[in-house]
Amino acid sequence: MIERLRKWFRVQSEPVQIESNTRLSHLEKILGFRLPPQHRHLFEKAMRHRSIVDHNKYESHETYERLEFLGDAVLDLIVTEILFEKYPTENEGFLTKLRAKIVRGDTLYKLAKELELNQILEVGERATGQGIELSKSVLSDVFEALTAAIYISKGYSEAHRFINNTLQQYLDFEEIVTKIDNHKSMLMEYSQSERLKLPKYVVLSEQGPGHDKTFHVAVYIGDEKLGEGTGKSKKNAEQVAARNALMAIEQK
Numbered sequence: 001m002i003e004r005l006r007k008w009f010r011v012q013s014e015p016v017q018i019e020s021n022t023r024l025s026h027l028e029k030i031l032g033f034r035l036p037p038q039h040r041h042l043f044e045k046a047m048r049h050r051s052i053v054d055h056n057k058y059e060s061h062e063t064y065e066r067l068e069f070l071g072d073a074v075l076d077l078i079v080t081e082i083l084f085e086k087y088p089t090e091n092e093g094f095l096t097k098l099r100a101k102i103v104r105g106d107t108l109y110k111l112a113k114e115l116e117l118n119q120i121l122e123v124g125e126r127a128t129g130q131g132i133e134l135s136k137s138v139l140s141d142v143f144e145a146l147t148a149a150i151y152i153s154k155g156y157s158e159a160h161r162f163i164n165n166t167l168q169q170y171l172d173f174e175e176i177v178t179k180i181d182n183h184k185s186m187l188m189e190y191s192q193s194e195r196l197k198l199p200k201y202v203v204l205s206e207q208g209p210g211h212d213k214t215f216h217v218a219v220y221i222g223d224e225k226l227g228e229g230t231g232k233s234k235k236n237a238e239q240v241a242a243r244n245a246l247m248a249i250e251q252k
Helices: 002-031 037-046 050-055 065-086 092-103 105-114 136-154 156-170 173-180 183-193 234-251
Strands: 200-207 214-221 224-231
Touching: 002 037, 037 065, 037 136, 065 092, 065 136, 065 156, 092 105, 092 173, 105 136, 105 156, 136 156, 183 234, 200 234, 214 234, 224 234
Parallel strands: none
Antiparallel strands: 200 214, 214 224
């Protein structure tokens, strides 16, 4: 009787173990190194969505959430160091804006998708088929959790190598830099991320002779006026209006 029970438990546990080993083998190919045996559980957690807790098999601390908390801080430091070295003559404002563009959810989601982390994310049975594997917030969190797992198991240097290689391979820094001072583009990205109507620019007034006009422009999202701006061309005035709108949004 005892032997039959042992066999039953062995059969029940084997599929889970096989699935876990397959997932971690895939992750090793992505990372380019063997996972340290004593820390394999960290990488399992990094790839485990909170919906798995529904099984009553895992506790909430056995999902990616705690690792994400640490990974967020580690990622910020690594990206800061990379940018500090990459742009030695740029000021603090430029570096801060560029870092914000890189560590934002949309960018981390893109990186997670490029690494195919969505294919090895473990979700609960009830959540299967609901699109969690393609959720922007989930995949950006998973990327941060994976960063933390690398940092804990392999140290800062390996985490730095992983982040630097990933950024160099999948991001166009010059394209991001171009967008930093394009406030109209940033405001459009904000409206799209919040699923709002696209910004609309309205000329409130024009002053001066034809060769030396000054334009006063307002920007609206829906019926709400978010900012105004003045410039020597409509484009400049619109950029100022968009910048003021972004500042107003940040203060809310």
